[in-house]
Amino acid sequence: xxxxxxxxGATGFLGSNLVDFxxxxxxxxxxxxxxxxxxxxxxQIKSKINIHYYDNKINNLIRVVN
Numbered sequence: 001x002x003x004x005x006x007x008x009g010a011t012g013f014l015g016s017n018l019v020d021f022x023x024x025x026x027x028x029x030x031x032x033x034x035x036x037x038x039x040x041x042x043x044q045i046k047s048k049i050n051i052h053y054y055d056n057k058i059n060n061l062i063r064v065v066n
Contacts, residue, residue: 006030006065016041023048032064 005022009015010031019029019042029049033039042049052064 002028004028004030006032008032011037011039011041013041019045019049030064032061 003026005027007015007019007022007029008031010019010029011033019031022029023045031042031049031051032054033051035053035055037053039046039051042051052060054061
């Protein structure tokens with residue numbers, strides 16, 4: 001069974017380290033970030049996570065959660 005988790009704030013120092021920790025625990029990571037977010041803290045693990053960009057539309061957030 002996959003362990004999915006959604007993380008907001010993953011582009012910052014604490015959030016990116018949380019993503020690293022959870023990846024090591026075999027979680028499937030979904031990150032929600034703003035369209036203009038600097039994702040450089042995630043650049044080395046970008047291929048291992050699912051990045052969803054928030055475009056100020058609630059329907060897109062609902063789609064990610066579902």
